[in-house]
Amino acid sequence: MAAVATGTLGSEAAGSGSVLSSAAAGVLEVIGSDASGLAGLPEPALALLRRAALVAAPKRLLTDLEPWWSEEQAAGRMAATTPPPRLLATDRPDLAWPDLQRALDAGEPAVVLASGDPLWFGIGRLLLQQFGPERLRFHPAPSSLQLAFARIGRPWQDASWISLHGRDPEPLAAALQKRPAALAVLTDPGRGGAEEVRRILAASGLEAAYALWLCERLGHPQERVQRLAPQAPLPVDCDPLHLVLLIAEPPAPPRDPAALPLFGLDDGLFLQHDDRPGLMTKREVRLQLLADLELPERGVLWDIGAGVGSVGLEALRLRPGLAGWFLEQRGGSAGLIAANAERLGVRPAGIQEGRAPEALAALPDPDRVLIGGGGRERAAVLAAVLERLRPGGVVVIPLATVEALAELRPLLEQAGCRVGVGQHQAWRGAPLADGTRLAPLNPVLVLKGRRG
16 A cells, blocks of 8 residues: 555545545546535545645536635635645546646646546546556545445445447347346436436336336435336436436236237236346247247147246237146246246146256147257257157247257258248337437247148
8 A cells, every 4th residue: 555655556445544645746646526526525535635736627526626725725724825726627638638747747736536436437547548557546436336326225246337428229228138137327418318218128128127216416415316117207307417227126917917918018027037037038039939839729838948938928828728838947937937927817737847858758749839948958859849749730949040050950851840940130129319229139040840
């Protein structure tokens, strides 16, 4: 720690002790603050400001410096003859570089004020590029992300984050496909801010699966943190300085399963595995698989590698006379699929936890089969299915790679099945300024075989 005090590269929290109180010659002290500005700085950081010959900061912080300086002198915390520092705006950092360089060359004590952690989406990156780490010493305040999770009282070690500042919303739509447990969104008020986040969440069909927290002016005495209901309007006085937290939670059960759409349910309606929340077939692919299964009015349906049961359960809504058998190897999957079945108002014939192909021996011969898993065992799984598939039966296999297609298609052909192959790509609309941009979902190959 002594090396930091003499001016070599270091980074100290803004409240970490007296090491801050002795500015090193030829080093820029970069101090983070929360939304309260100077009022939120600890005493060691204020001591650096009192000694500074140059203070660089965004204009919104500079406006507080002159009255603060007068108050400090009036309170006797500095000599009345101490000249105030030169003030330098950093809203256009490139215009500030020459003055900062002159201060460094002259060995003048200089301070750069920044928001939160300067090295997290702050001016720190630009300062490092311009002056190098050996001329800088960082003293971060808590980042807006830390403050946001602290305010709602939730651990954030499992959280993801994404910035929309100056960016298209497509990365947010892609992040939501992975169903993160917690997602912090740094909004861009110039492109819609929190309202844009809500529109993307709705376009992803996940409104029911996430709580949305609006966090404004974090660290300011007038900060505001509130949970917004899906249809509730944003506050008319929503502060531009805000971020959004999306926290996954079990969606509320439908009040009346019979009132749900017949098929094509939103992804957010299904309960998920906590450790693999994105492990389910997306709505657009589900629709295609249900069509390719050519569901009969009665018969036996196998859903192998059922995940959360989304495809097979929707099949039972379309054809209540089918006997649906679900197989998934993940522990706890039987209870999850049963809970989703109850939410949708359907009754599977059986739900088993086990590995295919071994666990298939206990099931009745199928008329329709969906193979959604299998991994390295998928060829053995398909071979076992073809031994049991009834005449006229259909097997449908969604695949992610052409190698899997090359592996499995010959097995269907050798069994005398009529084979069909399709590739399906879907896009979901995401708001973009005043228009809509299409965000792609992962393409899926669908292999289909029909026994004569």
